Amino acid sequence: MSEFSDGWNRWRQQRWAAVDGEFGIAALVATHWLSTTPQALPGLPGEWHVERGDIVGDDLTIEAGGEALLGGVLLKHMQRDDQIALRVFDPDSPGRTSLDRIDVFPLDAEWKTHGVFTPAVDESVGIEAIDGYVQDTAVAGHVRFEIGGESASFVVTGEGPEKFATFGDATNGVDTYGFRFLRIRxxxxxxxxxxxxxxxxxxxxAFADGYVCPLPPASNRLHVRVPAGERAVVRGD
Known part of the structure; x- marks a missing residue:
């Protein structure tokens, strides 16, 4: 096999491990938004609240960015601006145990292209999440490229050589999920x-309710079909 296809197959294996791992993406069962007022949470013991940015339970404290195991589930601290949530990952959740595979389009070199990255200077954009929340997000820059006969420019975020884009195309809602993610090196x-x-x-x-994924900004919505990459989640009976 070629280096191109070998690399793609390794990427697919890594994606599956990230999704289907014991506490992987598909294992999320809940995202509980918390306040300074203690509250009971379904399936968890005691009461939970926020204290100086930490998540505090009856016998457990999770610092910002931290996580902890409790009774077979993994608890993770999540923060969005000044909002703090407790995420619960359960390896026995139906969202994980029902997974069969991730359907993908056939590998096609036509959908690999070259672009040019231009750094942004003190630029930000309001990115709307799937729950309607709009977060002011620093823009790393813009990537210009051509795909399917269309010239495009993606707003990208992230530090270092690998940038991140949320994008849409004409396959969404027909052959693919409503939008997709892409890493651009x-x-x-x-x-x-x-x-x-x-x-x-x-x-x-696409794998579990409770995620608050960012939607594509207007500039990242392509008018052409992009029949490449992951298509949809496939679940067993």
Whole structure:
């Protein structure tokens, strides 16, 4: 097999491990938004509240960015602006145990193209999440490229050589989920970037309720079909 297909197959294996792992993406069962007032949470003992940015239970404290095991489930601290939530991951959740596979389009080099990354200077954009919340997000820059005969420019975020984009295309709602994610690697000081839609992947919210995935900004919605990358979650009987 070629280096191109070998790399894609390794990427698919890594994606499946991230989704179907014991406490992977598909194992999420709840996202509980908390306040300073203690409250009981379904399936968890005691009461839970926020104290100086930490999540505090009766006998457990989870610091910002932290996690803890409790009775076979994994609890994770999540923060969005000044909002704090407790996420619960259960390896026995139906969302994980019913998974069969992730359906993908066939690998096709036509959907791997070159682009140019231009850094942004003090730029931000309001990104709407799937629950309607709008978060002011720092823009890393813009990636210009051509795909399917269309010129496009994606708003991207992230530090380092790998940038992140949420995008839509004409397959959404027909052959694919409503939108997808893509990592774009910037190589070299000249801004040269690799835009490989064969590695477009489903957002976390395609696997479990409770995720608050970012929706594509207007500039990241393509008018053409992009039949590449992950299509849909397939579940067993």
């Amino acid at each position: 910037v190589e070299g000081d000249d801004g040269a970037a690799i835009v490989d839609f064969n590695r477009a992947y489903l957002p976390n919210c």
